[in-house]
Amino acid sequence: MVVISQNPTMKMEKIRDDIELPIINLCNRSEAMKEMVKACEEYGFFKVINHGVPQGIISQVEEEARGFFAKPGPEKMRAGPPYGCKNIGLQGDVGEVEYLILQTNSPFIIPTDESNKFRSAINAYVEAVRKLACDILDLLVEGVCGSEGGSALSRLMRDSENDSILRLNHYPAGEVSKIGFGEHTDPQIITLLRSNGVEGLQISVQDGLWVPVNPYPDSAFCVNVGDILRVMTNGRFVSVKHRVAVQAYESRMSIAYFVAPALHATVSCLPGLGLPLYRSFTWGEYKQAVYTGRLADTRLNLFALPSHHNL
Numbered sequence: 684m685v686v687i688s689q690n691p692t693m694k695m696e697k698i699r700d701d702i703e704l705p706i707i708n709l710c711n712r713s714e715a716m717k718e719m720v721k722a723c724e725e726y727g728f729f730k731v732i733n734h735g736v737p738q739g740i741i742s743q744v745e746e747e748a749r750g751f752f753a754k755p756g757p758e759k760m761r762a763g764p765p766y767g768c769k770n771i772g773l774q775g776d777v778g779e780v781e782y783l784i785l786q787t788n789s790p791f792i793i794p795t796d797e798s799n800k801f802r803s804a805i806n807a808y809v810e811a812v813r814k815l816a817c818d819i820l821d822l823l824v825e826g827v828c829g830s831e832g833g834s835a836l837s838r839l840m841r842d843s844e845n846d847s848i849l850r851l852n853h854y855p856a857g858e859v860s861k862i863g864f865g866e867h868t869d870p871q872i873i874t875l876l877r878s879n880g881v882e883g884l885q886i887s888v889q890d891g892l893w894v895p896v897n898p899y900p901d902s903a904f905c906v907n908v909g910d911i912l913r914v915m916t917n918g919r920f921v922s923v924k925h926r927v928a929v930q931a932y933e934s935r936m937s938i939a940y941f942v943a944p945a946l947h948a949t950v951s952c953l954p955g956l957g958l959p960l961y962r963s964f965t966w967g968e969y970k971q972a973v974y975t976g977r978l979a980d981t982r983l984n985l986f987a988l989p990s991h992h993n994l
């Protein structure tokens with residue numbers, strides 16, 4: 684069904700609530716491979732269950748994160764640059780969100796975390812989601828390039844200098860008219876997202892038509908294609924705009940693991956996928972374009988090859 688939003692800041696936007704993202708069971712690997720490829724082509728989003736990340740590890744990090752965000756503002760500010768509130772990026776974007784952004788391949792300290800419980804929980808979580816991300820990327824390459832594709836994608840994240848990050852977001856309950864995190868695509872290869880079961884995430888299936896992502900089932904990870912994976916699959920997979928709407932009834936918390944190559948790694952189309960739509964570039968070059976632009980920008984246009992190249 685298509686309903687017109689009554690919402691003042693999401694004015695007259697159409698919300699389509701009859702699309703459900705596929706829930707893919709990783710136990711059946713050959714089925715999962717086909718379903719994931721289809722979902723990446725169609726929606727750029729899917730959910731995975733039986734993903735192998737222990738529930739204990741997830742609960743631990745969620746509990747520590749809840750404790751951190753419940754602290755008074757000045758204490759959270761003590762966490763320094765990993766902590767941010769309302770300001771998103773460097774170019775003036777804002778949202779009803781507070782967050783922690785952590786580089787995953789270098790040691791970090793959260794000054795409020797005297798017992799180091801939060802840090803240990805994060806480290807255990809990153810190790811587990813990293814394995815899951817490798818597994819998903821290997822299946823996706825095989826699904827697109829066959830077994831010759833090997834570990835073309837997962838090797839980028841296995842590089843000890845990979846630039847993957849973990850982001851913990853907290854959207855306090857409030858006026859539903861407000862946007863927690865404005866529309867954007869994720870610039871990296873792939874994102875693995877957990878939420879505390881509170882709604883808010885929406886994806887853009889076509890211009891101006893938003894689909895809410897149901898947080899069910901609680902145990903699932905929501906996975907989405909980033910811009911780099913779009914380039915590497917020569918546009919076959921789509922990196923889709925998404926956003927987060929504030930909920931009136933409860934605070935949303937989410938934990939996103941963004942898989943990124945090393946800054947010096949070259950990003951180009953995988954073999955056998957036709958004439959490239961985008962020129963090759965390094966992740967460092969793309970990241971610079973990302974941070975000099977606004978949240979909602981379609982940054983990949985800057986790297987598109989002229990269409991005559993594809994004739």
Ligand SMILES: C=C1C[C@]23C[C@@]1(O)CC[C@H]2[C@@]12CC[C@H](O)[C@@](C)(C(=O)O1)[C@H]2[C@@H]3C(=O)O
Nearest residue numbers: 771772773776867869870973974976977978
């Ligand atoms: C406004 C911005 C925030 C962002 C960097 C950017 O310039 C454009 C992309 C944004 C985004 C979206 C996905 C991730 O949450 C993020 C960490 C990323 O890599 O790109 C954020 C950036 C951010 O919040 O720093």
Ligand SMILES: O=C(O)CCC(=O)C(=O)O
Nearest residue numbers: 850852864884927937939
């Ligand atoms: O909080 C969410 O559900 C999504 C957050 C997001 O899209 C991001 O951090 O890039």
Ligand SMILES: [Fe+2]
Nearest residue numbers: 867868869925
């Ligand atoms: Fe995102």
